[in-house]
Amino acid sequence: MIELNARIPAGPLERKWDRHRFEMKLVNPANKRKYNIIVVGTGLGGGAAAATLGELGYNVQCFCFQDSPRRAHSIAAQGGINAAKNYQNDGDSVYRLFYDTIKGGDFRAREANVYRLAEISVNIIDQCVAQGVPFAREYGGLLANRSFGGAQVSRTFYARGQTGQQLLLGAYQALERQIAAGTVKMFPRTEMLDLVVVDGKARGIVVRDLVTGEVRSHVADAVVLGTGGYGNVFYLSTNAKGSNATAIWRAHKRGAAFANPCFTQIHPTCIPVSGEYQSKLTLMSESLRNDGRVWVPVAAGDKRAAGDIPENERDYFLERKYPSFGNLAPRDIASRGAKEVCDEGRGVGESGLGVYLDFADAIKRLGEQVIRERYGNLFEMYQRITDENPYDVPMRIYPAVHYTMGGLWVDYNLMSTIDGLHVIGEANFSDHGANRLGASALMQGLADGYFVLPNTIGDYLAANRPEKLDASHPAFRSAELNVSERTRRLLDTDGKRTVDSFHRELGRIMWDHCGMSRNEGGLRQALEMIPRLREEFWRDVNVPGSHEHLNQALEKAGRVADFMELAELMCVDALHRAESCGGHFREESQTSDGEALRDDERYTYVAAWEYQGDGAQPLLNREPLVFENVKLSQRSYK
Numbered sequence: 001m002i003e004l005n006a007r008i009p010a011g012p013l014e015r016k017w018d019r020h021r022f023e024m025k026l027v028n029p030a031n032k033r034k035y036n037i038i039v040v041g042t043g044l045g046g047g048a049a050a051a052t053l054g055e056l057g058y059n060v061q062c063f064c065f066q067d068s069p070r071r072a073h074s075i076a077a078q079g080g081i082n083a084a085k086n087y088q089n090d091g092d093s094v095y096r097l098f099y100d101t102i103k104g105g106d107f108r109a110r111e112a113n114v115y116r117l118a119e120i121s122v123n124i125i126d127q128c129v130a131q132g133v134p135f136a137r138e139y140g141g142l143l144a145n146r147s148f149g150g151a152q153v154s155r156t157f158y159a160r161g162q163t164g165q166q167l168l169l170g171a172y173q174a175l176e177r178q179i180a181a182g183t184v185k186m187f188p189r190t191e192m193l194d195l196v197v198v199d200g201k202a203r204g205i206v207v208r209d210l211v212t213g214e215v216r217s218h219v220a221d222a223v224v225l226g227t228g229g230y231g232n233v234f235y236l237s238t239n240a241k242g243s244n245a246t247a248i249w250r251a252h253k254r255g256a257a258f259a260n261p262c263f264t265q266i267h268p269t270c271i272p273v274s275g276e277y278q279s280k281l282t283l284m285s286e287s288l289r290n291d292g293r294v295w296v297p298v299a300a301g302d303k304r305a306a307g308d309i310p311e312n313e314r315d316y317f318l319e320r321k322y323p324s325f326g327n328l329a330p331r332d333i334a335s336r337g338a339k340e341v342c343d344e345g346r347g348v349g350e351s352g353l354g355v356y357l358d359f360a361d362a363i364k365r366l367g368e369q370v371i372r373e374r375y376g377n378l379f380e381m382y383q384r385i386t387d388e389n390p391y392d393v394p395m396r397i398y399p400a401v402h403y404t405m406g407g408l409w410v411d412y413n414l415m416s417t418i419d420g421l422h423v424i425g426e427a428n429f430s431d432h433g434a435n436r437l438g439a440s441a442l443m444q445g446l447a448d449g450y451f452v453l454p455n456t457i458g459d460y461l462a463a464n465r466p467e468k469l470d471a472s473h474p475a476f477r478s479a480e481l482n483v484s485e486r487t488r489r490l491l492d493t494d495g496k497r498t499v500d501s502f503h504r505e506l507g508r509i510m511w512d513h514c515g516m517s518r519n520e521g522g523l524r525q526a527l528e529m530i531p532r533l534r535e536e537f538w539r540d541v542n543v544p545g546s547h548e549h550l551n552q553a554l555e556k557a558g559r560v561a562d563f564m565e566l567a568e569l570m571c572v573d574a575l576h577r578a579e580s581c582g583g584h585f586r587e588e589s590q591t592s593d594g595e596a597l598r599d600d601e602r603y604t605y606v607a608a609w610e611y612q613g614d615g616a617q618p619l620l621n622r623e624p625l626v627f628e629n630v631k632l633s634q635r636s637y638k
């Protein structure tokens, strides 16, 4: 059993972070350059962390698999970033953001972490404005805000539908500055394939140079993973095609507990699947629900064009069911609402798996120009993909896999169950419980990278003073051998099926049995199917080419092999949690009106799974969640 010590500081909620920062040990400025820190990832989490650690004076080695740090998946984020600035004077506060986030996550996140996130949110905006991030502004020059799901205030800062891109450019510039200053050494097109643990401490990584195929080690005093989420386990998702779980999965196999792996977010507003051979889904930002109204025909099987369906024959089901939040109901709830009406045969579009997102009223009220200013690039993207003009006809949307709330378990210092291994951004499980509110991932990634980790990692280094070590240590040699052996095995299998065909099949199993709703029978079935598919993969996969040069089939094969193992853990976790909460909807556990029914008595804990060896059942460790400031209640958005 792993000892799960969340290291939550004592004292009142609003004093914890301040007090903790005072009590943590510091590294003297002149000593910082003596410490080597590895940061894997250059998204908003990793990019912000590497830049900040470099600025503080540490010696940083930073890695990403793309050809440039600024191609990290964060660049795709569209809608915005939350912060409790209360510029709108509409009743927002740090406490309200904290409360909305805890409630939005269905009371399955740590109070102390979430409060700190809400507190730091205001600093993030200042930091990004200082970097020159071009947030949208009101006519008078103040930063503008819009609303996102699960909140009744407007607290989302945005840069058109390209907020992630603009924030990442800010972090990237800061990172480039440190690269030029020599504090950060950047390794693009380099994939981490193993974590090296010496005497219980993370001391480095083994990587493969994706251009030359060279396998080598990098040594450090601490390792940070900001490697993003694992939604691509479902094959079809809104994530970048390259996003994968390899770094965190390999770290899990070296001893890092994996928390709440089954907590997946299915986003309600994505362009519906159009065919068998599609490899990617496209998000239509949640911000569109500020002005778009979601509806389906009242009658099942109604195939008339949207414009031919009169008002009284339309069902604005979110407004009907959740009058207080309406179209801005949280994602898990809006997604289930869409699934429900489609299951009733009221879905639109050719497949029947779609609902309308209609801007006609907003255009009438505000004029097309205003809508164009707010969402122009999203409308254009929609039109390019579907060949339909959303200024004239409603968009068609359907839920799709989007984000993973689960990830490596971390304590309040963002350290995993392996000493010295810190995990930030979407790769950790920390702040969103069972459902993330829109615009809160960017907030968390930047809070972790700019503000939390740079403080807490110093405390670890000062308290532990890791011994000097080099890559000739047997632990590095053995990890390098493992990596080379696995690469050779993938290439030598010489089977008949492509990596993609395995990935697609795995994704289908996960979507059908561990997707928007889950039940015991389906999960048990998935737990039989996945090991069979994995066995077939290792027997019949075909990976062309060799390992001494750029070989994307080989990269993909390694990632899919890891997804095959992670998928099983996700189903094990989903099966054990016989309650519904947030994005985890167990059909056996619902209220009489079909809402998620939590079981606080039995499941108010974080499930942190411990790897026990290939083929062995993972071990469940529980971190009880203690709520001292909010009262657990049935989530209601009515």
Ligand SMILES: Cc1cc2nc3c(=O)[nH]c(=O)nc-3n(C[C@H](O)[C@H](O)[C@H](O)COP(=O)(O)OP(=O)(O)OC[C@H]3O[C@@H](n4cnc5c(N)ncnc54)[C@H](O)[C@@H]3O)c2cc1C
Residues within 6 Å of the ligand: 040, 041, 042, 043, 044, 045, 046, 047, 063, 064, 065, 066, 069, 071, 072, 073, 074, 075, 076, 077, 078, 079, 080, 081, 082, 163, 164, 190, 191, 192, 193, 226, 227, 228, 229, 238, 239, 240, 243, 244, 246, 247, 283, 285, 402, 403, 424, 425, 426, 427, 438, 439, 440, 441, 442, 443, 445
């Ligand atoms: C389409 C879309 C729109 C979104 N819009 C919003 C939004 O408006 N607001 C919001 O709050 N959130 C949004 N999100 C969620 C948000 O974008 C992500 O959660 C967040 O950007 C993740 O950042 P990250 O730094 O944790 O990881 P990422 O940005 O995914 O970066 C991962 C990094 O790790 C590197 N990496 C991974 N594995 C390895 C490895 N093995 N070796 C070396 N390097 C590795 C990659 O190269 C990359 O640099 C959106 C998500 C999607 C899919």
